[in-house]
Amino acid sequence: MRIAIIGCGDVGRCYATALIEAGHRVTDLCDSRQSAAVILYAKEIGSNLHLEPGDWLTGVDLVISAVFGGVALDVARQSLPHMRRDSIYADFTTASPSDLHIAGQIAPKANVQFIDVAIIGAIGIGGPKTPLLCAGSATDELVEVLKGIGAPIRLVGTNPGDAVALKLLRSVFTKGLEALSVECLMAAEQRGLRQELYEVLSDIDQSPIRNFMETTVTTHVRHAGRRLAEVREARLQLVSEGIQPRALDGVAALFEHTSNSIKNSPIEGETTIENSLKWLFEQQHSDTTKSPTTNH
Numbered sequence: 001m002r003i004a005i006i007g008c009g010d011v012g013r014c015y016a017t018a019l020i021e022a023g024h025r026v027t028d029l030c031d032s033r034q035s036a037a038v039i040l041y042a043k044e045i046g047s048n049l050h051l052e053p054g055d056w057l058t059g060v061d062l063v064i065s066a067v068f069g070g071v072a073l074d075v076a077r078q079s080l081p082h083m084r085r086d087s088i089y090a091d092f093t094t095a096s097p098s099d100l101h102i103a104g105q106i107a108p109k110a111n112v113q114f115i116d117v118a119i120i121g122a123i124g125i126g127g128p129k130t131p132l133l134c135a136g137s138a139t140d141e142l143v144e145v146l147k148g149i150g151a152p153i154r155l156v157g158t159n160p161g162d163a164v165a166l167k168l169l170r171s172v173f174t175k176g177l178e179a180l181s182v183e184c185l186m187a188a189e190q191r192g193l194r195q196e197l198y199e200v201l202s203d204i205d206q207s208p209i210r211n212f213m214e215t216t217v218t219t220h221v222r223h224a225g226r227r228l229a230e231v232r233e234a235r236l237q238l239v240s241e242g243i244q245p246r247a248l249d250g251v252a253a254l255f256e257h258t259s260n261s262i263k264n265s266p267i268e269g270e271t272t273i274e275n276s277l278k279w280l281f282e283q284q285h286s287d288t289t290k291s292p293t294t295n296h
Contacts, residue, residue, distance in 0.1 A: 004028040006075060007066035008038045011092060011123050015064055018128035018149040020045060028056055053079040062088045069095040076103040085111040088142055092117045097161035104160030113138045116160040118167035135162035179247035183238055190241040214273045221267045221276045224258035231255050
């Protein structure tokens with residue numbers, strides 16, 4: 001394959017190197033900010049170096065966009081009209097799902113296949129073998145190319161934007177856990193209980209993540225008030241260890257909001273995951289239910 005990389009940061013150079021090693025030709029690189037390192041890299045791999053998308057894109061089979069997410073849509077708009085029919089534009093950025101959806105609607109007008117690719121992990125650690133999600137039409141060829149460099153890739157939908165949406169939803173969960181882990185382990189270390197805490201939490205390992213998440217949500221809509229008292233006690237524990245509970249304060253605010261919603265408009269019927277999420281969404285967007293300020 002003749003491949004062009006737009007955006008020559010760590011991600012762009014990582015995949016360029018891996019694709020060359022797999023036997024593909026990275027004929028062109030494009031970066032609006034051409035540092036000495038980028039210029040040297042282009043010379044090392046024998047690629048043409050460009051400042052912006054242009055007619056040179058007609059000579060490639062695959063374009064990989066590895067720019068900053070905030071400019072991803074603009075770069076796609078600039079690039080797609082220059083690409084040849086049936087070529088592939090793969091967006092590896094963390095752009096907003098709506099921007100990738102728009103780009104996915106523009107691409108067919110240029111007879112280009114647009115694929116949203118989300119990197120699930122740290123390129124600095126996993127390199128080209130970092131897991132990927134992809135969404136779009138006609139993904140088979142791209143999947144084969146990426147599998148050829150050892151990248152675990154999974155198709156998650158046909159609508160561009162779905163892959164990055166899943167990545168961001170995953171981040172809501174993992175970054176939330178990260179923040180709470182920081183506060184929790186700091187407090188445990190202060191009391192000399194970190195190893196014991198791991199043992200106390202080991203029961204969570206016994207449940208599949210789906211069961212764990214759905215159980216917490218379906219019981220939250222019934223018992224948030226009672227659990228709020230425990231959250232407040234946990235907050236006092238962190239404070240007593242000299243830790244400012246920034247993440248836990250957000251947890252407390254959510255539990256207080258749900259607790260007040262239960263008092264004002266309790267959930268009706270069976271607390272299935274579907275009904276629970278529907279009720280939570282209604283309370284979140286209710287004009288009459290507002291989250292009060294949490295006082296400590």
